[in-house]
Amino acid sequence: MRKTKYLKILITLLIFTGIRSVKAQQYPFQDYKLPFEKRVDDLVSRLTLEEKVFQMLNSAPAIPRLKIPAYDWWNETLHGVARTPFKVTVFPQAIAMAATFDSDALFKMADYSALEGRAIYNKAVELGRTNERYLGLTYWTPNINIFRDPRWGRGQETYGEDPYLTATLGDAFVRGLQGDDPKYLKAAACAKHYAVHSGPEPLRHVFNADVSKFDLWDTYLPAFEKLVTQSKVAGVMCAYNAFQGQPCCASDLLMTDILRKQWNFTGYVTSDCWAIDDFYKNHKTHKDAAAASADAVFHGTDIDCGTEAYKALLTAVKNGIITEKDIDVSIKRLFMIRFRLGMFDPAAMVKYANTPITVLESDDHKAHSLKMARESMVLLRNEANTLPLKKGLKKIVVLGPNADNAIAVLGNYNGTPSKITTVLEGIKNKVGQNTQVVYEQAVSFTNDTLLNYLNLDQQLAIDGKPGFKAEYFKGQNLEGTPVFSQMESSLKHEWQEGQQMEGGLTANHFSARYSTNFKAAQTGNMTFELEGDDGYRLFINGKKVLDAWSRNRWGAQTYKLATVKDSTYNLVIEYWQGEGAAKIRFSGGTFMRTDFNALVKRHQDADAFVFVGGISPQLEGEEMKVDLPGFSGGDRTSIMLPQAQTALLKALKNSGKPVVFVMMTGSAIAIPWEAENIPAIVNAWYGGQSAGTAVADLLFGDYNPSGRLPVTFYKSDQDLANFNDYSMENRTYRYFKGKPLFGFGYGLSYTSFRYEGLTTPANIKSGKGTTLSVKITNTGKMQGDEVVQLYVTHSDSAIKTARKALKGFQRVNLAPGKSQLISFNLQPGDLTYIDENGQKKPLTGKISLSVGGSQPDETLKTSGNILSQTLNIN
Structure with missing residues (x-):
């Protein structure tokens, strides 16, 4: 009953x-039983011209009458979900993940990132916040530009200098991010920046790249071709610069002939942000926004990111420059992506739509971040078995600008995790309380004179209360009545965009004023340091002394104030934040020059020095306002390690104690003196939230280093071609004619490996592939990973192609004394070359296949022998 x-x-x-x-x-487009194509056609047929045009902006407004929610297409997940107001897992920077030579690990990283992104998006839907940036499911990643020149500040976002490695890792990322559901995308990846784009940053809005057909198809297009034709990437982003006289987003060759016609790309294309404005403001190829927007749409650019140029499409249609039917093509592509993401279907039908917020920073995700950080680190030098260090040492001195730098390990285009482990923390955690770990910064990145920070708590007060009076305003101009006011003991804030603040204010397009009075403790000088993102200024007694109001980039400035004891100085700091993460920090102290000899003498009882230097995303990155020796606009003007760091390392070397140089960087650094004199050098990149743990694991032998360089480390600036020249002549390991300091694919181990028994057919037919196998044995005393690399070379001088080219790699883990048979399957496309007309042709004649732990002519002492065999292609 x-x-x-x-x-x-x-x-x-x-x-x-x-x-x-x-x-x-009410409408057919809402019927989830119908095919996506019919639903998209029905939806678009119901839109007005104005509604269509506004859907082509990255921040697409809601259409209430059709119950279509607002959606912002702009999101990032380069190495974990970026810029979101939620705490997320941050994996190593892209260039570091490339150093793992581990496509399976990169696939899993992308899968985990998509899960966290889904959880965030689901929460945004629940909260009605799908209109906010960095909460959507359309990620403008991966960056598969070729890192042709180490001076490019954004090279850290790429997978290195090699087309094969870039294409393989990019494919793994796209497949991991987009998922394997036959109907729905887990998330939508976007290959950028299409296609010939790699600096200089200060010129990117005006630069016109022009390369030969050979270089275009041999170097710049292979990764894009693979991701479009095989990985089925959902989106493509066209670049800022022009190509052969046309802006990339309106290029006949790139956008129409190649992307849409030859590759049959049916996904969506977004401009890089503000790139359409560049048509008429910087490239001067179009007279106004209407002409620029119409031409971009004609060439298949569906979204105008970051600006409102596409609103001029209304004028373009009215004036007959473009038709509404032309606009329909783009609109249908855009809604198709949203339908494929399940945005218009019941959550019960979309298996990803119920991903809970609890997946953020899950144990599996954090463990994988640590795994990738370990695999990414490259042991460049280890003389006299300096590494691994013994855990029973009595005193370790840790030095350098990156030793306790939580910003550096996160790279750029990053999210914010709940916990970041710096190298200093990692070492302390590793050795425990029985080892004394002493830290001194000693140098900045470029200078041996540092600000000795003082505790100003007792010297700052206002209205009889200690600290700052803080007033927060809606909007960026400090206008109107503050949304809320409060006293703050110190000024050190960081916000993710959209983070909830007091009084209902969100960290997006807000401003603040901080007021206090400083009472000088002595007569002399006090240096105030102010840093922030996006804009700030400092007033002392009503006079403006620091002004970065239009800076729009993270950075620090200092002002030296002459003080009289017991005198009071009024300080007012004004700050605004626009889009993206926000930070404002205020401190004070006195500058002091580090005496290196005194430092060494002070620590003459040390058992080892660990110097953590290199560079930082604070110096290299996207269009930055940085002007320091060796750095400009986000790029580098020199690849040499800054002289101040070399000078300190020389002093440490003279101590006679073991010296370990842990180098953080997103690009190749020239370290000729260090490579000859410092016994142990580890390249640790920007290793993500667990970078410090990974470095400590390697330094003390709990992890056997196995990373490989995805870029060439040159000896000096003299090895580099003109930065503005996009020809691949004498660039990267494939065409460089000199001898590098450390070559592409280089990386040492704590154990050793031997190769034997290379087996491959002696002859194959032209246009066919082949298989080969090799036996690898761990001949050392420690378990470890080896990255087995396969290169193809040829000796036919009549064919212009790479001197040597990577065509396969595998990561294998072996215990001491154990062996494994490794097989490679070369596809027909791996045995081809590009002719002068850009056409792919099969190789013929004699070629050489080489297998080992490095390039065929750069044998490593820990990877042993390189095996090569000649193959006849008839």
Whole structure:
């Protein structure tokens, strides 16, 4: 009886739910039983011209009459979900993940990132916040530009200098991010920046790249071709710069002939942000926004990011420059992506739509971040078995600008985790309380004179209360009545965009004023340091002394104030934040020059020095306002390690104690003196939230280093070609004619490996592939990973192609004394070359296949022998 009663209730509920569902489905596009194509056609047919145009902005508004929610297309997940107001897992920077040579690990990283992104988006839907940036499911990643020149500040976002490695890792990322559901995307990836784009940053809005057909198809396009034609990437971002006289987003060759016609790309294209404005403001190829926007749409650019240029499409249609049917093509592509993401279907139908917020920073995700950080680190030098260090040392001195730098390990385009482990923390955690770990910064990145920070708590007060009076305003101009005011003991804030603040204010387009009085403790000088993102200024006694109001980039400035003891100085700091993360920090102290000899003498009882230097995303990155020796506009003007760091390392070397140089960087650094004199050098990149743990694991032998360089480390600036020249002549390991300091694919281990028994056919037919196998044995005393690399070389001088080219790699883990047979399957496309007309042709004649732990002519002492075999292609 009870079962019958419950059954009747269930039937009633199902009928009622069905009636409600039918009523809700007013239009065919809302019927999830119909194919996406029919639903998209129906939806677009119901839009007005103005509604269509506004859907082509990255911040697409809601269409209430059709119950279409607002959606912002702009989101990032380069190495974990970026810029979101939620705490997330931050994996190593892209260039570091490339150093793992581990496509399976990168696939899993992308899968985990998509899960966290789904959880965030689901929460945004629940909160009605789908209109906010960095909460959507369309990620403008991966960056698969070729890192052709180490001076490019954004090279850290790429997978290195090699087209094969870039394409393979990019493919793994896209497949991991987009998922394997036959109907729905887990998230939508976007290959950028299409296609010939790699600096200089200060010129990117005006630069015109021009390369030969050979370089275009041999170097710049292979990764894009693979991701479009094989990985089925959902989106492509066209670059700022022009290509052969046309802006990339309106390039006949790139956008129409290659992307849409040859590759049959049916996904969406977004401009880089503000790139359409560049048509008429910087490239001067178009007279106004209407002409620029129409031409971009003609060439298949569906979204105008970061600006309002596409609103001029209304004028373009009115004036007959473009038709509404032309706009329909783009609109249909955009809504197709949103339908494929399940945005218009019941959550119960989309397996990703119920991903809970609890997946953020899950144990599996954090463990994988640590795994990738470990695999990414490259042991460049280890003389006299300096590493691994013994855990029983009595005193370790840790030095350098990156030793306790939580900013550096996160790279750029990053999210914010709940916990970041710096190298200093990692070492302390590793050695425990029985080892004394002493920290001194000693140098900045470029200078041996540092600000000795003082505790100003007792010297700052206002209205009889210690600290700052803080006033927060809606909007960026400090206008109107403050949304809220409060006293703050110190000024050190960081916000993610959209983070909730007091009084209902969110960290997006807000401003603040901080007021206090400083009472000088002595007569002399006090240096105030102010840093922030986006803009700030400092007033002392009503006079403006620091002004970065239009800076729009993270950075620090200092002002030296002459003080009289017991005198009071009024300080007012004004700050605004626009889009993206926000930070403002205020401190004070006195500058002091580090005496290196005194430092060494002070620590003459040290068992080892660990110097953590290199560079930082504070110096290299996207269009930055940085002007320091060796750095300009986000790029580098020199690849040499800054002289101040070399000078300190020389002093440490003279101590006679073991010296370990842990180098953080997103690009190749020239360290000729260090490579000859410092016994142990580890390249640790920007290793993500667990970077410090990973470095400590390697330094003390709990992890056997196995990373490989995805870029060439040159000896000096003299090895570099003109930065503005996009020809690949004498660039990267494939065409460089000199001898590098450390070559592409280089990386040492704590154990050793031997290769034997290379087996491959002696002859194959032209246009066919082949297989080969090799036996690898761990001949050392420690378990470890080896990255097995396969290169193809040829000796036919009549064919212009790479001197040597990576065509396969595998990561294998072996215990001491153990062996494994490794097989490679070369596809027909791996045995081709590009002719002068940009056409792919099969190789013929004799070629050489080389297998080992490095390039064929750069044998490593820990990877042993390189095996090569000649193959005849008939």
